[in-house]
Amino acid sequence: MGRIIFHVDVNNAFLSWTAVDLLKKGFKIDIRKIPSAIAGNQSKRHGIILAKSPVAKNKGVQTATPIYIARKKCSNLRIFAPDYELYKKESDKLYAYLCSYSKYVERYSIDECYLDMSNYKFNKEEFIKLAYKIKNEINSNFGFTVNVGIANNKLCAKMASDFLKPNRVHTLFKEEIKDKLWPLPVHKLYMIGEKTAKRLQILNIKTIADLANSDFNFLQKYFKNSALYMYEYANGEDNSQINYIKEKNKNISMSITLPIDIQDKDELKSILLNLSKKVAVRLHNQNLYAKTISITLRNKYFKDTQRQTKLYNATNNYKEINKTGCFLLDSLYKEEYIRYVGIKLSDLVENNEYQLSLFDENNNDNGLDKVINKVNSNCKNKQVKIVPASYISKK
Incomplete structure (x- = not known):
């Protein structure tokens, strides 16, 4: 697949972030489903609309217009003040979550990120399945929706994520450029502003295909230094790299909010086993090992308790992760009803410098684990397990 x-x-x-926050605080209405907008100071007649709900959009409300104009188009428009501190927190949560899937994440803006997923040895269908998994987990974990674009470079990934919204996954691979990108109006191309689009229209360049098939010298005559990126972008060409921040203490975590409160410790351990397998798959996919394991339990009164331990040797073996997790659970659990279970792996390293012990029972079955994790990552309801050969012979 090359670069993904x-x-x-x-x-x-x-x-969306304002709506989720209001619902958490007990607000009875999801403002995404009514005529609403985020806008500047309402006391000033010329406060600007920063964002609007789909309902408001359908009534003609537009971003970057004054509030008084928006109210003329939608008399029952409800205005909510922006909360930039909240937006930063939500953006940070999204970024941290995405870092659990890739070491190479670029926060392009407060509400969008690029991920280099080239480390995953997947085919096209598996990448699409992974994108849907990420999209759905963000919705279930955080309460808002995202679009995910998949491509061989940053430009095409961004173009793909803009195709149709909301809550969608789109692809724009090299072989799809002529069919998916070229038919679009030229103003839809990334970095083509309104003025440039008008100049292109005058030159009878109306679609991205027209631009892609234009004579480069002709474009350079009218657009000087901008001609190169315009021509390359129209042909889906972009070699820019992911500008990621190296972080020493990234972590990988999985959690579940239970549909009913559970008091059975064995059932909680069964849930923890499933979570251990999932975080192990992520470790294997990124060729990482964890030195610290922690678990969190939340009771029915929303009180969290947490325990963590540092391992003698870093691991990506789900059995070791689960064994440690169960030990921590035993020390935490107090015969109470639990509504949330979480496991987090931190102090991640790329090399497992194994320290031998005279009493070590490790069988060095990481290779087999990798195969099993690969299969399990593609199975929704069934899991591959190891059984002794003696068990098979008895059957």
């Missing part, structure tokens, strides 16, 4: 880039873009970020 995901572009994750939050749908209507400011309004």
Whole structure:
């Protein structure tokens, strides 16, 4: 598959994040489903609309217009003040979550990120399945939706994520450029502003295909230094790299909010086993090992308790992760009803410098684990297990 880039873009970020926050605080209405907008100071007649709900959009409300104009088009428009501190927190949560899937994440803006997923040895269908998994997990974990674009470079990934919204996954691979990118109006191409689009129209360049098939010298005559990127972008060419920040203490975590409160410790351990397998798959996919394991339990009164331990040797073996997790659970659990279970792996390293012990029972079955994790990552309801050969012979 070569290079694979995901572009994750939050749908209507400011309004969505405000809506989720209001619902958490007991607000009875989801403002995404009514005529609403995020806008500047309402006391000033010329406050500007920063974001609007789909309902408001259908009534003619537009971003970057004054509030008084928006109210003329939608008399029952409800205005909510922006909360930039909240938006930063939600953006940070999204970024941290995406870092659990790739070491190479670029925060392009407050509501969009690029991920280099080239480390995953997947085929096209598996990448699409992974994108849907990320999209759906963001919705279930955080309450807002995203679009995910998949492509061979950053430009095409961003273009793909803009195709149709909200809550969608789109691809724009090299072989799809002529069919998916070229038919679009030229103003849809990334970095083509309104003035440039008008100049292109005058030159009878109306679609991205027209631009892609234009004579480069002709373009250079009218657009000087901008002609090169315009021509390359129209042909889906982009060699820009992911500008990621190296972080020493990234972590990988998985959690579940249970549909009913559970008091059975064995059932909690069964849930923990499933979570251990999932975080192990992520470790294997990124060729990482964890030195610290922690678990969190939340009771029915929403009180969290947490325990963590540092391992003698870093691991990506789900059995070791689960064994440690169960030990921590035993020390935490107090015969109470539990509604949430989480496991987190931290102090991640790329090399497992194994320290031998005279009493070590490790069988060095990481190779087999990798195969099993690969199979399990593609199975929804069934899991591969190891059984002794003696068990098979008895059958």
